[in-house]
Amino acid sequence: MAKIIAGLGTxxxxxxxxxxxxxxxxxxxxxxxxxxxxxxxxxxxxxxxxVVILCYNDHCAAMPPDTIPTFAIGVxxxxxxxxxxxxxxxxxxxxxxxxxxWHLVESLVLDGFDLTIMHxxxxxxxxxxxxxxxxxxxKEGPVKVxxxxxxxxxxxxxxxxxxxxxxxxxxxxxASYDKDTKVVIFGTGGMSHQIHGERSGLINKExxxxxxxxxxANPQRLVDLTHVDYIRDAGAEGIELIVWLIMRGALNxxxxxxxxxxxxxxxxxxxxLIVLENR
Amino acid sequence: xxxxxxxxxxxxxxxxxTKERSRLGLHLNLFCTSLLKAANRxxxxxxxxxxxxxxxxxxxxxxxxLERDWIGMxxxxxxxxxxxxxxxxxxxxxxxxxxxMTGMTQEDYRAMMLAGGRSIEGNRSKSEQKTGA
Ligand SMILES: [Fe+2]
Numbered sequence: 001m002a003k004i005i006a007g008l009g010t011x012x013x014x015x016x017x018x019x020x021x022x023x024x025x026x027x028x029x030x031x032x033x034x035x036x037x038x039x040x041x042x043x044x045x046x047x048x049x050x051v052v053i054l055c056y057n058d059h060c061a062a063m064p065p066d067t068i069p070t071f072a073i074g075v076x077x078x079x080x081x082x083x084x085x086x087x088x089x090x091x092x093x094x095x096x097x098x099x100x101x102w103h104l105v106e107s108l109v110l111d112g113f114d115l116t117i118m119h120x121x122x123x124x125x126x127x128x129x130x131x132x133x134x135x136x137x138x139k140e141g142p143v144k145v146x147x148x149x150x151x152x153x154x155x156x157x158x159x160x161x162x163x164x165x166x167x168x169x170x171x172x173x174x175a176s177y178d179k180d181t182k183v184v185i186f187g188t189g190g191m192s193h194q195i196h197g198e199r200s201g202l203i204n205k206e207x208x209x210x211x212x213x214x215x216x217a218n219p220q221r222l223v224d225l226t227h228v229d230y231i232r233d234a235g236a237e238g239i240e241l242i243v244w245l246i247m248r249g250a251l252n253x254x255x256x257x258x259x260x261x262x263x264x265x266x267x268x269x270x271x272x273l274i275v276l277e278n279r
Numbered sequence: 280x281x282x283x284x285x286x287x288x289x290x291x292x293x294x295x296x297t298k299e300r301s302r303l304g305l306h307l308n309l310f311c312t313s314l315l316k317a318a319n320r321x322x323x324x325x326x327x328x329x330x331x332x333x334x335x336x337x338x339x340x341x342x343x344x345l346e347r348d349w350i351g352m353x354x355x356x357x358x359x360x361x362x363x364x365x366x367x368x369x370x371x372x373x374x375x376x377x378x379x380m381t382g383m384t385q386e387d388y389r390a391m392m393l394a395g396g397r398s399i400e401g402n403r404s405k406s407e408q409k410t411g412a
Contacts (some may be wrong), residue, residue: 065305065361066305085364154358195359196362196377197292200380201381201391201397203395203396231290236295265393267373
């Protein structure tokens with residue numbers, strides 16, 4: 001029997017990946033951010049999941065401006081790091097889990113979630129940076145990954161409520177997978193940031209803190225947040241946080257916070273991280 | 280009761296990527312997408328006007344690209360994530376592009392981020408800014 005044992009929410013700021021790739025993690029600008037990642041790396045190494053279901057958003061690297069799936073899932077054997085305009089990151093090819101991915105496809109579609117099915121998917125910083133944050137710099141992909149991609153770029157993005165419901169459907173789907181599989185689910189993006197327009201640089205620590213707090217004990221408040229709430233209060237690009245609600249929906253109602261980290265700035269962004277274990 | 284569109288447009292200094300902007304900027308964004316390939320980046324940098332001629336852009340969009348008028352491109356329908364491919368071609372970061380759009384110097388923008396970023400207070404809505412609330 002397969003089982004989701006925990007969820008992890010994290011920012012995926014591209015500059016964090018660059019800092020690792022260029023060996024700058026001990027520089028004053030980055031040091032305290034990376035120190036905060038120690039506990040989560042230790043936790044993940046101990047938990048040792050068989051698969052990570054990694055919910056993220058592509059940043060117009062895999063999804064062109066003329067084709068925008070609301071939700072997509074990668075069913076391939078592997079996923080190559082994307083060239084995002086400055087060459088692909090020097091990170092290992094991401095190993096997929098086609099068996100679990102196809103099981104999710106069938107279960108989710110029969111359950112009313114019509115995901116776009118992708119045999120090939122080049123994964124950008126939205127997926128590779130969370131892998132680097134949580135696994136460091138291994139030579140080979142340290143764990144199998146099933147990518148679930150969400151449109152957060154073009155309005156109307158899916159609602160937070162829909163993302164949470166998708167998470168609940170993923171929970172059900174994993175529970176009906178008959179191979180013994182230990183699963184951790186990631187939700188990545190955010191936290192507050194805006195990187196376009198004259199309002200660029202917006203950070204809302206109070207809002208982010210409340211989001212992290214309520215993720216554990218009061219997710220229903222987050223499920224009710226609207227597009228305008230996110231874009232106005234967490235910054236236009238902070239709406240990526242809807243992806244975290246897929247992760248939360250896939251967990252039990254009762255969860256325990258294992259660790260948390262929050263740091264401003266990572267480039268333009270408030271970098272947040274939280275680990276929640278099922279109770 | 281304001282419509283969602285009115286509420287989004289009431290957020291200052293923000294250009295939500297709506298159906299209008301996505302239609303207006305389609306070819307501009309397709310041009311940016313072409314820069315995902317290294318060979319195209321090289322060809323573009325060798326002769327920018329010739330490369331741009333392959334895309335049905337408006338004169339204004341063409342000018343904004345050539346001048347690297349980042350906020351201008353956003354106003355003409357470019358999305359920041361597409362623009363990051365042009366930024367990458369120039370070896371420029373998200374922080375550089377965002378800084379340019381604010382009208383601040385790069386130094387001031389970086390300092391603002393190190394000091395905790397732009398505050399939400401006074402930046403929630405244009406109406407709030409007008410009344411000085
Ligand atoms: Fe992102």
